[in-house]
Amino acid sequence: MARRIVVTSGKGGVGKTTTTANLGAALAMRGKRVVLVDADIGLRNLDLVLGLEKRIVFDLVEVVEGRCQLRQALIRDKRFGESLAILPAAQTRDKTAVSENQFAKVLDDLAEMCDYVIVDCPAGIEHGFRNAIAGVREAIVVTTPEVSAIRDADRVIGKLNERGLPMRLIINRIRPEMVRSGDMLSVEDVCEILSAELLGIVPDDEDVIDTTNRGEPIALNTDSRLGAIFEKIARRLEGEIVPFTALNAPTFLSRFLGRKAG
Amino acid sequence: MHELREEPLPAAPPAPHARGRCIVVTSGKGGVGKTTTTANVGVALAATGARVALIDADVGLRNLDIVLGLEARVRHHVLDVLEGHAEIDDALVSDKRVPGLKLLAASQTREKDDVDTAAFKGLVDTLRERFDYVLIDCPAGIEKGFQNAIAGADEAIVVCTPEVSAVRDADRVVGLLGDRMKITLIVNRLRPALVRRGKMLSVDDVNAILRLPLLGVIADEPGVIVATNKGEPIALDPASPTGEAYRKIAGRIVGTDTSTPEIPREATFFGKLFGGQR
Numbered sequence: 001m002a003r004r005i006v007v008t009s010g011k012g013g014v015g016k017t018t019t020t021a022n023l024g025a026a027l028a029m030r031g032k033r034v035v036l037v038d039a040d041i042g043l044r045n046l047d048l049v050l051g052l053e054k055r056i057v058f059d060l061v062e063v064v065e066g067r068c069q070l071r072q073a074l075i076r077d078k079r080f081g082e083s084l085a086i087l088p089a090a091q092t093r094d095k096t097a098v099s100e101n102q103f104a105k106v107l108d109d110l111a112e113m114c115d116y117v118i119v120d121c122p123a124g125i126e127h128g129f130r131n132a133i134a135g136v137r138e139a140i141v142v143t144t145p146e147v148s149a150i151r152d153a154d155r156v157i158g159k160l161n162e163r164g165l166p167m168r169l170i171i172n173r174i175r176p177e178m179v180r181s182g183d184m185l186s187v188e189d190v191c192e193i194l195s196a197e198l199l200g201i202v203p204d205d206e207d208v209i210d211t212t213n214r215g216e217p218i219a220l221n222t223d224s225r226l227g228a229i230f231e232k233i234a235r236r237l238e239g240e241i242v243p244f245t246a247l248n249a250p251t252f253l254s255r256f257l258g259r260k261a262g
Numbered sequence: 263m264h265e266l267r268e269e270p271l272p273a274a275p276p277a278p279h280a281r282g283r284c285i286v287v288t289s290g291k292g293g294v295g296k297t298t299t300t301a302n303v304g305v306a307l308a309a310t311g312a313r314v315a316l317i318d319a320d321v322g323l324r325n326l327d328i329v330l331g332l333e334a335r336v337r338h339h340v341l342d343v344l345e346g347h348a349e350i351d352d353a354l355v356s357d358k359r360v361p362g363l364k365l366l367a368a369s370q371t372r373e374k375d376d377v378d379t380a381a382f383k384g385l386v387d388t389l390r391e392r393f394d395y396v397l398i399d400c401p402a403g404i405e406k407g408f409q410n411a412i413a414g415a416d417e418a419i420v421v422c423t424p425e426v427s428a429v430r431d432a433d434r435v436v437g438l439l440g441d442r443m444k445i446t447l448i449v450n451r452l453r454p455a456l457v458r459r460g461k462m463l464s465v466d467d468v469n470a471i472l473r474l475p476l477l478g479v480i481a482d483e484p485g486v487i488v489a490t491n492k493g494e495p496i497a498l499d500p501a502s503p504t505g506e507a508y509r510k511i512a513g514r515i516v517g518t519d520t521s522t523p524e525i526p527r528e529a530t531f532f533g534k535l536f537g538g539q540r
Contacts, residue, residue: 010323012292012402017427042404043290043434045427091434095405123292123402125322126374147491148297148325155323155370175484183488206453210461213426 002035002111005118005237006136008160010152012123014144015172015202018212020120021049022226023140025219026234028083033114035074036086037107039132040122041097044089050077051215052086061090064102070109079220085114095127100134107135125159133160139167140199145174145185150193157194168199170233175204200233201244202226282313282390285397285515286415288439290431292402294423295450295480298490300399301329302497302505303419306512308363309497312394315354317366317386319411320401321377324368330357331493332365339369344381350388359498364393374407386414395515404438418445419477424452424463429471436472447474448511451482454528465525478511480504481526 007020017040024036038046041061047053058073074085087110090097110117121132133139139160143153153169160167171190178184185193187201205226211218219230232242287300300316308314318326321340327333335355338348343366350366357363366389369376389396400411412418418439422432439445449465456462465479480486483504489496497508507526513519 011325013294013428014292043431045291045430048427048430095403124374124405124407126403126405126407128403128405146487147328149293151325151328152323178484178487183484183491185491206456206461209425209453209456213463 002033002114002117003138004107004111004136005116005138005140006121006132006165007118007140007142008121008129008132008156009123009142009149010125010156011143011149014142014149016123016142017045017049017120018208018217019140019142019170019172019202020046020118021217022219022230023233023237024084024116024118025080025217026227026230027116027237028077028080029219029222029231030234030238032083032116034084034116034118035110035114036084037110037117037119038086038089039103039119039128041089041093041095041128042091043122044091046086046120047075047088048215049212050086050217052077052088053215056088059088059090060106061093061097063087063106064098070106095122095131098131100130103131104135125156129156129159133163133165136165139165140170141167141194141196142170142172143190143194144172145179145187145190147185150185150190154194157196167196169194169196170200170202171198172202173204174201198244199236200229202229282393283395283417284386284390284415285395285417285419286400286412286443287397287419287421288400288408288411288435289402289421289428290404290435291423291428294421294428295448296402296421297325297329297399298486298495299419299421299448299450299480300326300397301495302508303511303515304363304395304397305357305360305495305497306505306508307395307397307515308357308360309509310512310516310518311362312516313362313392314395314397315364315366315389315393317389317396317398318368319382319398319407321368321372321374321407322370323401324370326399327355327365327367328493329490330365330495332357332367333493336365336367339367340382340385341369341372341376343385344377350385374401374405374410377406377410379406379410379413382410383414390414404435408435408438412439412442416443418443419448420445420472420474421448421450422468422472423450424457424465424468426463429463429468432472436474445474446477447472448477449479452479452526453482454526458528476523477514478507478523479525480507 058068077084122128221227338353342348354364401407499505
């Protein structure tokens with residue numbers, strides 16, 4: 001029986017979809033069988049981030065409505081052999097097209113087929129959010145070190161607590177030089193405000209914009225800084241104790257010479 | 263895909279006693295800068311002497327109050343007014359830094375489904391009798407919160423970042439808005455250096471898909487994050503080029519600025535070295 005995890009945040013645009021794709025990729029590269037579910041019916045994007053948009057034939061709503069088999073709707077990402085697949089959301093329907101029970105049923109069925117089912121939750125705390133958390137057993141909350149994102153994350157964590165769902169935190173898009181200059185909240189600040197256990201710290205990296213636009217999750221490249229970070233997050237998720245990478249700001253000289261920071 | 267629109271940018275300021283203009287700031291995708299845009303365009307419009315009301319339509323996940331630094335002064339919110347628990351005047355928070363600017367905050371402990379779309383539109387109509395501009399900060403998504411936010415608007419500003427997912431969502435929103443209202447585009451968080459290196463979509467790439475009249479382009483700069491965290495919209499900063507970009511956007515909305523939106527340029531190496539990054 002697979003672990004069932006939702007990636008959520010409250011606020012949009014903090015990196016739920018990118019995190020889902022890269023975490024899925026990192027787990028798949030470790031030999032786990034992973035299915036990623038896009039719960040953002042009407043505004044799907046997980047397919048784009050993985051470069052699978054042209055291969056969509058069926059979607060989540062069609063599965064629920066019995067118009068195709070679950071297996072027919074899954075799109076295998078061939079870069080990961082048999083390990084990674086996505087279940088795309090419908091683009092021309094809305095979130096009320098699926099009920100919480102129907103969503104949970106799909107997750108139950110997927111859990112029979114793989115090791116990890118990871119749900120990419122839509123922004124907000126309405127119907128789409130309730131669907132996305134309906135069938136999961138644990139949650140990853142993604143936030144950025146911005147006051148608005150933290151306020152929304154706090155609201156979501158409250159809702160997860162009501163459901164008794166255990167959660168861990170990924171702090172995304174940290175800019176170490178801004179933390180150092182006092183212009184950005186630090187990892188410690190964010191953890192303290194949200195009183196949450198940390199799963200990962202992901203620095204702001206311009207390569208993510210580019211790889212996301214090209215549909216190539218950065219986790220595919222384990223030599224890249226972020227690829228190594230997602231690999232560590234995957235190992236933590238699997239129960240390993242992995243120290244957090246120190247996020248030293250690049251010094252002027254290292255930036256000048258084009259070296260990567262720690 | 264929708265038709266190419268070749269309408270001019272919004273023209274002439276409203277005549278005295280005319281109903282104010284209602285503009286919804288929307289995007290589909292979250293986190294592209296709707297709230298920051300609403301706050302800064304609102305500040306810049308009010309700085310022209312206009313009376314401006316900002317409404318946060320993100321019931322349950324409000325943030326416009328934080329971005330404006332007014333969170334400690336919110337007493338009543340949209341649903342209090344709609345449900346008759348507060349008068350509009352008691353719910354409107356004045357921004358003391360900018361005369362003429364008021365905020366109507368969203369309810370934090372309620373949900374979007376609690377808001378009746380027709381009643382929300384009625385509230386917007388009431389505010390349009392008293393303000394020159396009513397700006398609505400739309401929540402992410404295309405569900406009930408979006409329907410509420412667009413109900414009373416007759417113009418929309420679509421905010422989009424140069425990312426394929428944001429463009430796809432914006433395109434969906436433009437399709438949903440259809441011919442119901444005039445739509446203009448703000449491209450947000452452009453990194454000119456990445457565009458030059460072919461690692462980010464350009465403004466032209468974005469608008470090759472969206473095909474909207476361009477209202478402005480805002481660069482990605484750390485100053486915006488700092489300003490947002492402090493609750494001091496960057497449009498208040500007379501020395502900031504990004505603040506100036508918002509002031510120009512306001513000028514284009516009012517109709518006093520007919521210039522073509524500028525594409526932000528790269529900070530030079532020496533500019534960075536000597537702290538002139540902005």
